[in-house]
Amino acid sequence: MSRLVMKFGGTSVADLERIRRVARLVQAEVAAGHKVAVVVSAMAGKTNELVAWTDGSGASAPGLTPSDDEYDVVVASGEQVTAGLLAMALRNAGTPARSWMGWQIPIIADDAHGRARIDDVEPDRLIAAMDAGQVAVIAGFQGVTRDGRIATLGRGGSDTSAVAIAAAVKAIRCDIYTDVDGVYTTDPRIESKARKLNKISYEEMLEMASLGAKVLQTRSVELAMAQNVPLRVLSSFVEPGEAPSLDGSGQGTIVCDEDEIMEKRIVSGVAYSRDEAKISLFGLPDHPGVSSIIFGALADANVNVDMIVQSHARTADTANMEFTVGKRDAARAVDIVRAAQTSIGFDDVAVNDEVSKVSVIGVGMRSHTGVAKTMFAALAEKGVNIQVISTSEIKISVLIDAAYTELAVRALHAAYGLDQL
Amino acid sequence: MSRLVMKFGGTSVADLERIRRVARLVQAEVAAGHKVAVVVSAMAGKTNELVAWTDGSGASAPGLTPSDDEYDVVVASGEQVTAGLLAMALRNAGTPARSWMGWQIPIIADDAHGRARIDDVEPDRLIAAMDAGQVAVIAGFQGVTRDGRIATLGRGGSDTSAVAIAAAVKAIRCDIYTDVDGVYTTDPRIESKARKLNKISYEEMLEMASLGAKVLQTRSVELAMAQNVPLRVLSSFVEPGEAPSLDGSGQGTIVCDEDEIMEKRIVSGVAYSRDEAKISLFGLPDHPGVSSIIFGALADANVNVDMIVQSHARTADTANMEFTVGKRDAARAVDIVRAAQTSIGFDDVAVNDEVSKVSVIGVGMRSHTGVAKTMFAALAEKGVNIQVISTSEIKISVLIDAAYTELAVRALHAAYGLDQL
Numbered sequence: 001m002s003r004l005v006m007k008f009g010g011t012s013v014a015d016l017e018r019i020r021r022v023a024r025l026v027q028a029e030v031a032a033g034h035k036v037a038v039v040v041s042a043m044a045g046k047t048n049e050l051v052a053w054t055d056g057s058g059a060s061a062p063g064l065t066p067s068d069d070e071y072d073v074v075v076a077s078g079e080q081v082t083a084g085l086l087a088m089a090l091r092n093a094g095t096p097a098r099s100w101m102g103w104q105i106p107i108i109a110d111d112a113h114g115r116a117r118i119d120d121v122e123p124d125r126l127i128a129a130m131d132a133g134q135v136a137v138i139a140g141f142q143g144v145t146r147d148g149r150i151a152t153l154g155r156g157g158s159d160t161s162a163v164a165i166a167a168a169v170k171a172i173r174c175d176i177y178t179d180v181d182g183v184y185t186t187d188p189r190i191e192s193k194a195r196k197l198n199k200i201s202y203e204e205m206l207e208m209a210s211l212g213a214k215v216l217q218t219r220s221v222e223l224a225m226a227q228n229v230p231l232r233v234l235s236s237f238v239e240p241g242e243a244p245s246l247d248g249s250g251q252g253t254i255v256c257d258e259d260e261i262m263e264k265r266i267v268s269g270v271a272y273s274r275d276e277a278k279i280s281l282f283g284l285p286d287h288p289g290v291s292s293i294i295f296g297a298l299a300d301a302n303v304n305v306d307m308i309v310q311s312h313a314r315t316a317d318t319a320n321m322e323f324t325v326g327k328r329d330a331a332r333a334v335d336i337v338r339a340a341q342t343s344i345g346f347d348d349v350a351v352n353d354e355v356s357k358v359s360v361i362g363v364g365m366r367s368h369t370g371v372a373k374t375m376f377a378a379l380a381e382k383g384v385n386i387q388v389i390s391t392s393e394i395k396i397s398v399l400i401d402a403a404y405t406e407l408a409v410r411a412l413h414a415a416y417g418l419d420q421l
Numbered sequence: 422m423s424r425l426v427m428k429f430g431g432t433s434v435a436d437l438e439r440i441r442r443v444a445r446l447v448q449a450e451v452a453a454g455h456k457v458a459v460v461v462s463a464m465a466g467k468t469n470e471l472v473a474w475t476d477g478s479g480a481s482a483p484g485l486t487p488s489d490d491e492y493d494v495v496v497a498s499g500e501q502v503t504a505g506l507l508a509m510a511l512r513n514a515g516t517p518a519r520s521w522m523g524w525q526i527p528i529i530a531d532d533a534h535g536r537a538r539i540d541d542v543e544p545d546r547l548i549a550a551m552d553a554g555q556v557a558v559i560a561g562f563q564g565v566t567r568d569g570r571i572a573t574l575g576r577g578g579s580d581t582s583a584v585a586i587a588a589a590v591k592a593i594r595c596d597i598y599t600d601v602d603g604v605y606t607t608d609p610r611i612e613s614k615a616r617k618l619n620k621i622s623y624e625e626m627l628e629m630a631s632l633g634a635k636v637l638q639t640r641s642v643e644l645a646m647a648q649n650v651p652l653r654v655l656s657s658f659v660e661p662g663e664a665p666s667l668d669g670s671g672q673g674t675i676v677c678d679e680d681e682i683m684e685k686r687i688v689s690g691v692a693y694s695r696d697e698a699k700i701s702l703f704g705l706p707d708h709p710g711v712s713s714i715i716f717g718a719l720a721d722a723n724v725n726v727d728m729i730v731q732s733h734a735r736t737a738d739t740a741n742m743e744f745t746v747g748k749r750d751a752a753r754a755v756d757i758v759r760a761a762q763t764s765i766g767f768d769d770v771a772v773n774d775e776v777s778k779v780s781v782i783g784v785g786m787r788s789h790t791g792v793a794k795t796m797f798a799a800l801a802e803k804g805v806n807i808q809v810i811s812t813s814e815i816k817i818s819v820l821i822d823a824a825y826t827e828l829a830v831r832a833l834h835a836a837y838g839l840d841q842l
Contacts, residue, residue: 016474016484016485050502053437053502053506054505054506054509063437064437064506064509064510064513065509065512065513066509067508067509067512069519070505070506070508070509070512070519070520071505071509072505073501073502073504073505073508073520073522074501074502074505074506074509076501077498077499077501077502078498080494080495080497080498080501081471081474081494081495081498083494084475084491084492084493084494084495085474085475085485085491085495087488087491087494088475088485088486088487088488088491088492088495089485091486091488091491092485092486098490098491099491099494101494101571103524104569104570148525149525150522
């Protein structure tokens with residue numbers, strides 16, 4: 001008998017009907033011989049409702065200024081409710097179960113309230129209960145500090161809770177149930193020929209996650225990779241036994257170590273993000289230390305910079321620089337750069353937030369050449385102009401005019417044969 | 422500097438506006454030199470909303486069969502939210518504060534989930550925080566079992582939490598803020614001449630509470646009496662400093678030891694209850710053991726019996742018996758009695774739920790005669806027929822036709838001069 005962790009997000013437990021379906025999915029795994037721990041989020045909408053009490057956004061009265069530790073006390077109550085209800089639903093259906101709050105296990109977190117990190121999971125009581133045949137229903141998103149206060153892990157923290165629990169109880173796998181049935185070669189809303197992947201490596205999933213494929217939280221994938229916990233992404237909107245995948249390889253997408261994927265694809269997927277803005281600096285003095293001043297100031301202000309290119313003007317002793325930041329940070333980034341204009345000494349600054357970043361991702365790039373060539377050819381053929389290029393070992397990203405996003409995604413999807421997996 | 426416990430019910434913390442008013446009331450006590458612990462209930466309506474999730478009463482889907490321990494997990498989240506919000510509101514207003522859940526203090530409860538009793542409060546950390554000038558905002562209604570599970574104390578349990586905390590931290594007083602401004606000589610909705618009492622003894626309050634004056638939970642008054650914690654009942658719907666009582670004696674009503682009330686009244690109040698039904702058994706055999714069979718069977722079925730009278734027929738060897746039970750239990754009580762008809766051997770049984778119980782209460786009865794005479798005379802004068810009489814050391818109750826309730830209450834209120842306090 002092996003231990004299995006299952007995780008259900010807010011839409012999967014949004015009402016009693018759905019909580020009962022989750023109970024049936026859990027029972028199917030118990031019947032298949034697994035000892036199960038289930039990690040749950042707050043019912044859809046509940047976290048926002050609780051947050052609204054703390055900041056007054058949902059009330060007629062002016063809001064409170066949240067204190068991080070007390071904010072956690074309020075918001076963590078949402079997962080507590082779901083855990084209790086699912087434990088009841090399982091018992092009603094004849095399966096022994098009990099709920100576990102972060103402090104009961106305990107899941108030890110640091111005291112960075114609202115965005116705490118898990119320091120440790122003490123799994124002995126949990127393992128004893130699971131091994132005795134009792135389903136452990138765990139409130140996600142929360143831990144307890146060494147001082148005994150409730151700490152939440154930040155939005156999407158329930159995925160991280162699930163992976164941490166899976167590592168602690170030495171689970172064979174952590175199944176993340178969500179509202180999509182797996183990880184796709186690209187966004188099916190843009191390319192109807194997108195195909196579900198049966199397996200993907202942690203590294204590829206990390207690139208997909210951080211590039212805008214919102215299936216899994218980056219943090220939970222990092223933790224799974226570090227702890228070597230296989231993940232499976234699958235839909236909770238099926239009944240147990242229903243909806244095997246078309247190719248008979250089982251439901252969902254497995255996220256695992258690269259070595260466990262027999263046939264490596266050169267490119268696994270095409271991701272895109274519309275969340276960035278491009279900032280251009282013109283007429284920079286061409287001497288050492290300029291980049292350090294610019295990006296030092298941005299880092300000090302917690303502005304995350306993604307792509308960076310520097311180019312030299314042919315006829316002058318000056319350079320131009322382009323970099324991208326999150327759209328929300330764009331105005332602030334410009335202010336910071338302008339404040340340093342005299343010390344840096346550039347001519348002008350411009351912002352363009354009508355851009356999008358399109359990326360091709362695949363571990364196979366490591367051993368195959370010609371991936372970039374295929375990409376640039378496919379984009380050129382459709383008349384898509386590339387503004388900035390950046391690469392890593394397993395991905396190539398280009399910044400393009402936002403209006404060409406869908407066209408570019410479809411062109412690349414076809415160019416790498418992803419519709420014929 | 423003395424410690425003070427303040428307790429606020431659900432209507433007092435129903436929204437952010439009211440939570441801010443509670444914060445101001447707390448600040449006024451801090452400014453007056455008290456070290457304050459505040460016990461809070463769930464925001465009005467929240468407990469019912471949470472209960473509705475467990476039993477489906479508020480949802481379209483059929484409900485769950487609640488499991489007592491998991492029901493507690495779900496329902497206890499309501500007080501957690503209020504505690505966090507009030508701690509925030511206090512900090513926003515410049516007063517150091519933090520929330521405490523039952524498990525954090527801890528408040529040790531037994532494992533009778535849903536109606537747990539408090540076994541112990543370990544006050545050291547709480548006292549240290551209060552003495553350091555931090556307001557302790559405590560989630561009422563909840564404790565933690567020795568096994569580390571959440572246990573709730575049953576409806577109205579927050580009053581009990583407050584008294585237990587007050588005893589544990591050796592508070593000078595436990596102030597129960599509610600939606601009325603004190604304990605009255607009778608229900609002001611029935612008798613506009615009802616007067617607020619400045620002081621009342623624990624014993625009198627217990628009789629008032631159990632007889633239908635719904636100001637304080639019986640259990641919390643019992644605990645206050647056992648631990649000798651003075652209670653004060655007062656309204657939370659005032660601003661600090663507003664609304665001193667008309668006679669200048671301070672707000673609300675103090676509930677304390679009889680010895681601390683200088684001038685004892687013979688009768689302190691008139692209470693009534695419409696929640697009872699009268700069951701009459703006719704033609705009972707007149708031999709020992711009959712009562713034992715009847716009331717043994719009712720006790721086994723957890724039916725609470727209040728008043729009992731037995732009378733003998735003048736001309737036969739049989740007796741009649743009348744007793745009262747809660748209206749909700751009446752049909753069940755009749756079934757139980759009928760099931761025992763052959764073993765008991767009575768002729769007939771009748772139920773009357775058009776009755777009400779009216780009581781006069783006062784510790785002065787112990788040393789004064791003539792209290793009953795005044796009562797019966799006042800009722801006779803208004804033509805009110807008495808069906809059953811029962812007495813204790815400090816109260817006399819009569820069962821009358823429910824239609825005469827208001828008339829009887831007003832007649833007794835006048836007869837004992839309660840409108841001229």
